[in-house]
Amino acid sequence: MNTKSLMQVEDPLTKPTFKDALKFWFKLGWISFGGTLGHINIMHDFLVEKKKWISNSRFFHALSLCMLLPGPEAQQLAIYIGWQLHGKRGGLLAGLFFILPSMCILLGLSLLYVTFGNQAWMDAIFSGLKPAVVAIIFHAVWSVGGKALHGFLHYLLAAIAFACIFFFNIPMPYIIVGAIIFALFFRRIWPQLVYRKGASHDAEGEVNESDYYINKNTEGLGKDFNAKLLAKQSLIFFLIWILPLSLFYFLSFDFSFWKGMILFFTQTALFTIGGSYTVLPYVAQFSVSRFNWLSKSQMVDGFALAETTPGPLIIVVCYVGFMAGYNHFENSLWMGTVGLLVTTFYTFLPSFLFIFVGGPVLEHSRGNVVISDVLSFVTAAVVGVILNLTLYLGKDVLFPHGLSLAKVDLTALLWITVSIMLIFKLRLNIVYLIILSMAYGILQYCFLS
Template sequence: MSSVSNPSKNQVLPFSEALKVWVKVAIHSFGGPAGQIAVMHKFLVEEKKWISENRFLHALNYCMLLPGPEAQQLATYIGWLLHKKKGGLVAGLLFILPGFISILILSILYAAYRDVAIVDAIFFGIKPAVLAIVIGAVIKIGKKALKNEVMVIMAALAFVAIFFFEMDFPYIVLAAGITGFLGGKFWEEKFHVIKGHADKTEQENDYLIDSHIQQVKPSFKKTLQTILLYLSLWALPLILIALWVGVDSIFFSEGIFFSKTAVVTFGGAYSVLAYIAQKAVEDYGWLKSGEMLDGLGMAETTPGPLIQVVQFVGFMGAYRFAGTMDPLLAGILASLLVTWTTFIPCFLFIFTGAPYIEYLRGNKSLTTALSGITAAVVGVVLNLGVWFTIHTLFGKVNESHSLGIRWLIPEWETINIPSLVIGLIAAFAYFILKWNMLKTILISVICGILYHFIFLK
């Protein structure tokens, strides 16, 4: 099934060396999808030269098409390219692990020790730092993906479509793919941006994957086996819960709900937050009003994918509706369940589809379509950056509609001056002093703690 077929591959790159880098990627995976993709690009493309720019963007394009966290799926895809399924599983699981542990600890503190001042101080300091990192990542990824004016225009149109007209992400992807496909027929030099294996340059031969990875035709039998295996793994805990405590339990309800959520999270976590918040707060009562934003703050300021916010939702729901079970134990079990049902589909999508995407990598029609999608995704990620900026720096943001256009208008008197100052300090450290993400976040946390315990004491 896999296209990683060179028998000398593991001699070229020992699995233990890849493991060290995937741990490093996981620890540095702050800043949402834009920041996380930038981290992988830095480590895997720029420093290690394990995967070329074109192969990286080709994999990213496919992951952007999928529901779920694109950065985690990209790590799984590249891990699979390097060391088959073992590499994909390790890369994908390590990407999740730090965020899972962090949010589990914070969820316990939140539920049991809601008024712990140090927790508020840490959150207050981290968010402006993450803002600076996200902006930097959007700029960096945009420079690499937008190769010409046509790609820039497509990115701008995608931003306008999603930010002002609230167009659903799948429709933007579809329109961008069709535009790229047709554009490649009539204006190939502008749309054939992501090159396939037939278009390797001399410089790309320096990269491990382009030098050692060969394409083989995927096996339909192995594809079917993969689908059945991961569908079974996906369904197994739900079946056990139904037999153990029944279909009316909080665990079964959460398992079903987040299984559905896992297949509709196109466009990243923000695109599905409104849906989750409405269901979790209004329909199920798992969260109280405003707690969803607290959970999002946890996900934004810890390593790992933003969609990990679902873990907090699941924890709080089970904590509140634990029945005869200890609330903290119920919350921990729900965290495991929700994480399982959210991320098992990611491995299903990668291990099933990636071999075909790799096999078709030299197809110019496919690559021009994916080039168009990449440009559109830059606009979508920019939308997330702008949304994040507005809601981080202003206490109140009004949303209005006129002539079909959505306007987000912050109330200027609610601007958070301390957050702005910490954000400027973080931006200076990150962009001018060239500090790495962890150092930037650390100085911001220190600023947040000092502000809380000196000025708000």
């Protein structure tokens, strides 16, 4: 059999069966280690390269649309493609399978954490994981910054965003609104300083667009979008949103706690643009400093736990919800579990809303230069926010006994340095780094204790 016939074993123009798609979405939820880039690479390899269910141009167009939205763009991309392949049920199951495996794993880890967290061997494992988490977040700053910062104004905005959240504790939604105003202002008075992305060149893939089931010329779902449909779908999502809140009102003895949690994570999901690393600084700072749901040390431990699971890094908010319920209700594992489920529901529900309701709107705005310019400035602000997260968590890892050079934790500094070298120089997979870091913590315990 020649190469050409090998490539055509599966007829790309035949609609994928719902069963085949379901198998992939289920598998994706269990193997998608490595954060957003890992998820996108797995989806691209399977959906574009192997199965030809969607063309390269449509895949990255969908990704760019999802990057305009608040929340985890990788999950929204899965919802979008699942929707385009098999309608609402396809999008719904793609989105659910994306998060349910990691949610279940993190629930188990959270239960173990609060049950055995005071054990010496658990402390040893986290002493190795925490420096690696700082290195991973620093790598995110470097990677996102290299792609997002293009010119003086971008660097200036990143610095302003960092100062706003680090020194003045300004909420993330205000920083995003400020970045949008900043972009529109300079686009108006000093347009030559505003970076514009060059036109994309898809010529390489245009020749074979017809080989894909969903391609550049395929009419996507949502073309029949109208204001009446928007109102109807928005009402449905509002009813879904308010149902658990109503149950807590009638059944809970502490409605104010659950209402505060629901409103906070709904706000987080609606207003944090830029993916997991935008959401997490906001959640970390407010859940620790304002709501006192957990300590800063527990927050860092949560990042370490989340890095050991598949799924989006934003899944760490489920751990935050668990610890909030657990601590508030006097070490109740049951209330911690309810907190985790509530947090998961209200963090990820808006992603379905944005795709099913807002996806068609964004499709109609494709190619809008103003939106592209504004998005580039929002992404620049995100760099400053991620830098804040690095310092916010890193200072407690390096200086656990006070902010002084004499009190620096040399073993943590060593492993941060090693982790950075492994990620940047050797491009070590994050999963392997996590395993090495756990071993490093155990070795510390065996030889230094």
